[in-house]
Amino acid sequence: xxxxxxxxxxxxxxAVEAVEALTIVLAAGLTRDWRSTFQGMAAxxxxxxxxxxxxxxxxxxxxxxGLRLVVGALLAVFGLQWLRxxxxxxxxxxDLHDEGAIYARQVAAAxxxxxxxxxxxxxxxxxxxxxxxxxxxxxxxxxxxLTFGANQxxxxxxxxxxxxxxxxxAAVGIAVRAPLSRVPENTMKFAVGVMLTSFGxxxxxxxxxxxxxxxxxxxxxxVPATALVALGYxxxxxxxxxxxxxxxPAAERSAA
Amino acid sequence: MSRWLRSFGAFWYxxxxxxxxxxxxxxxxxLALTALLVHAASVNAWWLLPIAVIGALGWSLRRATPGQP
Numbered sequence: 351x352x353x354x355x356x357x358x359x360x361x362x363x364x365a366v367e368a369v370e371a372l373t374i375v376l377a378a379g380l381t382r383d384w385r386s387t388f389q390g391m392a393a394x395x396x397x398x399x400x401x402x403x404x405x406x407x408x409x410x411x412x413x414x415x416g417l418r419l420v421v422g423a424l425l426a427v428f429g430l431q432w433l434r435x436x437x438x439x440x441x442x443x444x445d446l447h448d449e450g451a452i453y454a455r456q457v458a459a460a461x462x463x464x465x466x467x468x469x470x471x472x473x474x475x476x477x478x479x480x481x482x483x484x485x486x487x488x489x490x491x492x493x494x495x496l497t498f499g500a501n502q503x504x505x506x507x508x509x510x511x512x513x514x515x516x517x518x519x520a521a522v523g524i525a526v527r528a529p530l531s532r533v534p535e536n537t538m539k540f541a542v543g544v545m546l547t548s549f550g551x552x553x554x555x556x557x558x559x560x561x562x563x564x565x566x567x568x569x570x571x572x573v574p575a576t577a578l579v580a581l582g583y584x585x586x587x588x589x590x591x592x593x594x595x596x597x598x599p600a601a602e603r604s605a606a
Numbered sequence: 607m608s609r610w611l612r613s614f615g616a617f618w619y620x621x622x623x624x625x626x627x628x629x630x631x632x633x634x635x636x637l638a639l640t641a642l643l644v645h646a647a648s649v650n651a652w653w654l655l656p657i658a659v660i661g662a663l664g665w666s667l668r669r670a671t672p673g674q675p
Contacts, residue, residue, distance in 0.1 A: 419637065424622060426633045426659060431624035434666050443671050489621065550633075551655050558637050559644035560652040572656070579660050583667055590671070 356502050359549075360511035363494045363542040366535055367487040368519035373449050373529040374483030377456030380527070382465075382476035389471055390480030398488040402496065402509070409500040415557055421497045422554025428493070429546030433580055436540035441587035453529040491516070494546070501553055544580055548573045626669065632662035 379387040409417065438444035460479065468474040491512050499508030522530060552562065552569055562568035623630045636658035643651040 419641075423633055423637055426655075427622060427624075427630045430629040430633070430659065430663055430666070431626075433663060434624075434626065434629070434670070437663075437667060438670055547659060551659055554633070554637055555640055555652055555655045558641040558655075560640060560655075561650055562652050568652075575656075579663070583664060587667065587671060 353504065353507055356498060356504060356507055357511040357514075359542075359545045360495050360498055360508045361515045362538055363546070364491045364512040364515035365519055366538045366542060367490045368516045369449065369530045369535060370452075371484050371487035372519055372523040373453050374456060374487075375480050376523065376527070376529060377453055377460055378476040378479040378483075381457050381460040382463075382479075383473035386471050386473035386476040387480040390477040390482075391484050393477075394481045394484035394488060397485060398492055401489075401492055405492075405496055406499075406505050406509075409496060410503070410505065412500075414501075414503075415559075417500060417557070418553040419557025421501055422550050422552070422557050424493075424550070425497055425546050426550030426554050429543050429548070429550050432539055432543030433547055434543075436536060436543050437580055437584050437587065439536050440540065440584045442591055443587060449529040449535065498549070501549075540580065541577075544573060544577045548576045551576075626666045628669075629662045629666050632658050632665075 375387060375391060378390070435444065456479070460475065463475045465473055465475065471477045495508040495512040496505065499505035502508070519530065548569065552572060556562065564571075633655075636655045640651045640654045643649040643654065
């Protein structure tokens, strides 16, 4: 994997998570209290920073074969989750991820929640909403950046990709002060699912002792092959769904 | 304390495994078989994990869409 591919993969994956975190932070800040929201965000970023500081150097000490086996397995499982959701969304079996609708739900919940401070925080609801949102989405960012970075023995570049994505999304969010619902999140998740699954399979099998035909060049075949399989499943599910929907009125007509 | 541990475990289960544990199980079994074939039978089974993952994805999708229009 060349450095540009590492940077771009981590950047796109982390941008998706940052967009989701931004929606939650905006809902908390705009409807409740910005100061408490920033405190929650800062606390979550501190936890994530400690996680990276502890796990980053620790991962570099693990032998590469063992690291690839464990991380490859985790990435393959994680990638399958992303791909499964992306395919179900693309084929219409699951609602598309709609940042606008999620934002509206968060705002309604934030407006209905009682106010009150605790432990030096003016608005505890805004604090916890922001803390949980940033921490949960941030953990995925940390996981992707650390696993890709450690496997390529370039945690610094992976961290730079993650940081660039977070900074870019935050800057756009501050500029527009609205959830980034125009970002093609589902397409990005599909692409990231393909990358996570492909690299997970590649590293996992290598960790199990396999020697890939063509070595690293095997990835050039594996990534498009995974994308084609995922697109094939999507097309198949779309056809099944369309056929099932067409059959319902026909059955109703024959019953009448 | 036990409630906190349960929540902690549930969070990590959901984070890593997600909605369908079968995908994780297939990946784990396929990796174990790959290692067995490579180290015990000297078979370079690079093809096993990709096939297993494609099958697991199809199986998981099939289970998620049982006759829904």
